[in-house]
Amino acid sequence: MRGTGAALVFGAALVAIGACARPYVDNETVGQDLERVARDVRGSDLSAGDKDAFAAAAALRPATLAGKTIRQIINEQKTYELGLRLAAQAHAADAKHRLQIARIMDVGITSYRDRERALELTLRVRNKTPKTIRRFDTGIIVSDAAHTRIGLAEFAIDRTIPPHAMVEIVAPVAYVRFGEDAGRVVLAAGKPKTIELDVKEIKFTDGTDAGYDD
Amino acid sequence: MHPADQNGNLADPGFESGGFTYWSQCGTVNAKITTTRPHTGRYSEYSGTSRAPELNGDSGVCQLVTIPTSGVLSFWVYQGTSETNTTYAWQEADFLDASGSVVANFYTTANNTRAWVQQTFDVSAYAGQSLYLYFGVHGNGYSRTYIFQYVDDVSLVGGGPTPTPTATPTVTPVPTPTPTGSSKPTPSPVPTRTPTPGPTPTPTKVPTPTPAPTATPSGGPTPIQTPQGQGNQNCGTSCGVERWHIKTLDDAFVKTINWTPTLTTVNFMIAQPVPQNFSSGNDTTRYAPVEITSYRIRATIVGWKTESDHDFHLVIADLNNPSNTMIVEPPDATCSDACASNFGNYYTSVRAKMTNCFGPAPSSFTNLPAGVVADLTGVGFFDALHGQTGVAPNGIELHPLLSISFVSGAPGC
Numbered sequence: 210m211r212g213t214g215a216a217l218v219f220g221a222a223l224v225a226i227g228a229c230a231r232p233y234v235d236n237e238t239v240g241q242d243l244e245r246v247a248r249d250v251r252g253s254d255l256s257a258g259d260k261d262a263f264a265a266a267a268a269l270r271p272a273t274l275a276g277k278t279i280r281q282i283i284n285e286q287k288t289y290e291l292g293l294r295l296a297a298q299a300h301a302a303d304a305k306h307r308l309q310i311a312r313i314m315d316v317g318i319t320s321y322r323d324r325e326r327a328l329e330l331t332l333r334v335r336n337k338t339p340k341t342i343r344r345f346d347t348g349i350i351v352s353d354a355a356h357t358r359i360g361l362a363e364f365a366i367d368r369t370i371p372p373h374a375m376v377e378i379v380a381p382v383a384y385v386r387f388g389e390d391a392g393r394v395v396l397a398a399g400k401p402k403t404i405e406l407d408v409k410e411i412k413f414t415d416g417t418d419a420g421y422d423d
Numbered sequence: 424m425h426p427a428d429q430n431g432n433l434a435d436p437g438f439e440s441g442g443f444t445y446w447s448q449c450g451t452v453n454a455k456i457t458t459t460r461p462h463t464g465r466y467s468e469y470s471g472t473s474r475a476p477e478l479n480g481d482s483g484v485c486q487l488v489t490i491p492t493s494g495v496l497s498f499w500v501y502q503g504t505s506e507t508n509t510t511y512a513w514q515e516a517d518f519l520d521a522s523g524s525v526v527a528n529f530y531t532t533a534n535n536t537r538a539w540v541q542q543t544f545d546v547s548a549y550a551g552q553s554l555y556l557y558f559g560v561h562g563n564g565y566s567r568t569y570i571f572q573y574v575d576d577v578s579l580v581g582g583g584p585t586p587t588p589t590a591t592p593t594v595t596p597v598p599t600p601t602p603t604g605s606s607k608p609t610p611s612p613v614p615t616r617t618p619t620p621g622p623t624p625t626p627t628k629v630p631t632p633t634p635a636p637t638a639t640p641s642g643g644p645t646p647i648q649t650p651q652g653q654g655n656q657n658c659g660t661s662c663g664v665e666r667w668h669i670k671t672l673d674d675a676f677v678k679t680i681n682w683t684p685t686l687t688t689v690n691f692m693i694a695q696p697v698p699q700n701f702s703s704g705n706d707t708t709r710y711a712p713v714e715i716t717s718y719r720i721r722a723t724i725v726g727w728k729t730e731s732d733h734d735f736h737l738v739i740a741d742l743n744n745p746s747n748t749m750i751v752e753p754p755d756a757t758c759s760d761a762c763a764s765n766f767g768n769y770y771t772s773v774r775a776k777m778t779n780c781f782g783p784a785p786s787s788f789t790n791l792p793a794g795v796v797a798d799l800t801g802v803g804f805f806d807a808l809h810g811q812t813g814v815a816p817n818g819i820e821l822h823p824l825l826s827i828s829f830v831s832g833a834p835g836c
Contacts, residue, residue: 266793269793270793273793273794273832280743284723284742284743284744284745285723285793285794286793287745287746288723288725288740288745288793289790289792289793289794291725291740291745291746291748292725292726292738292790292791293790295725295726295738295788295790295812295813296726296787296788296789296790298788298812299728299787299788299789299812300787303787325563326511326563327511348731348786350786358783361729361786363731367507379567381511381565383510383511383660385510385660385757386510386660388660388662388733388755388757388758389733389755389756389757389771389774391757407786409731
């Protein structure tokens, strides 16, 4: 009996699927005869979407399918594909957002200091627009030398930045801003770390703003 | 001899003694009784610095008072600072107990009003208690900022005979508010008082909630064990705003929630009608029946991320209809109100399960591996629609999420 890699034992439940006209019973368990079941699904009257989902699941993770009904496998794959789509949408939105922010300002961390109650960042910020910036909200992700994330925090910087001006800003981020990660950030004081900065929203003195709005 | 307040509840209300005969130094940095800026008379109390560098510690004065029946506390303050928020420094007024712990916080501010402003509070809830009335400022010694506060003309009046004090605290030594800083970073987060935005709240009793109808016992799920009382009301860092008290179970109507979870599905939840009077600005009342009901849902976890208010944002899908999704969120127990709710252990446990199984919560939405099915228990909640990833059409959520139990797809979790 042919199999997909693992030792095969023919499952007790048969999948009553044959040529495309036969009624499809999808509450049967797959057992371990995956290839036979997959062939039967292809020949069934399931929708094209359902067939594609089953085929994808069978290809991606055959070892996890035993004991599940065909309907479970299809729904599981569709949910997984939904997750991929949502993640892709989120990443695309993030990329678009970063592009928008990059058109408005350049911002980078030039140095940092571990102070008694805060991680103090020195930022260099350049306003690339003809408008005056009055505030920007930003987030930071702190990782250790092994690039393991230690904590993340969000904070606002209220600072007037004239059009086309470059300024240096000292921004202390209190450890409490890291929430439940605060203790880990404190313990990382004095140790090598990387800090990524991501501007979320920018507010201008003319009342307009740019970026995320939540 | 300097006259006490007209009802004899407080001595030297205008600091006209010129010194610390009736008021005591109650900080780690000395306050002053000064002629620089009185509201009336010659003297007022002054804490902090009027230019950089900022004081490093707490500077303030206190006096032991017995709160009268129907007590009203009133005083004038003149405040100034270069701080823009209360993260590192603040002006405050409190009732303290004998150990210096805050019993009631009247305000925590970073005001730069530079004018005399009268503050008035109903303190009848503390009638009969002997507490230390404290005025002061806190700073962290930053070289580029300053903060200060003048206080004058303090009054504590009552509407009837003062009850016999129920306890007489130790008078000596003079209590010092517990310092919130130390010379070295500590492994655990430094607590911050909840900042008070704008108008000063009056400490009042929590309103008596309307009893909810008794739900028919399901006889199935085990009721959620609710904590007794509430946690420290002055804990945590400010995280969220919109309906934050409801989200963190720190509202007045949390006791109306039916803690025996209703077994249900994502399909059922997303079909619930949005309350007719729904407002995303409503942070005081719960929309029955959904928001006074706990639910248990078996669903597939699609993906997750962390949010700016520190919530974990999980998207779950119906087991039988994967395109039907909703959001479930456990708050961060170190956030204000979340820590005060006393449900913090639930939040921490749920979050720990997720991070132990899937690593740190990503900052951008990330899908989970296929087939992660879990039983999720939480309280129903309606959120406003603003494009959240995976949001239900009616904005319904489990918020907060109180427990998670993996059924499949998360080996070892």
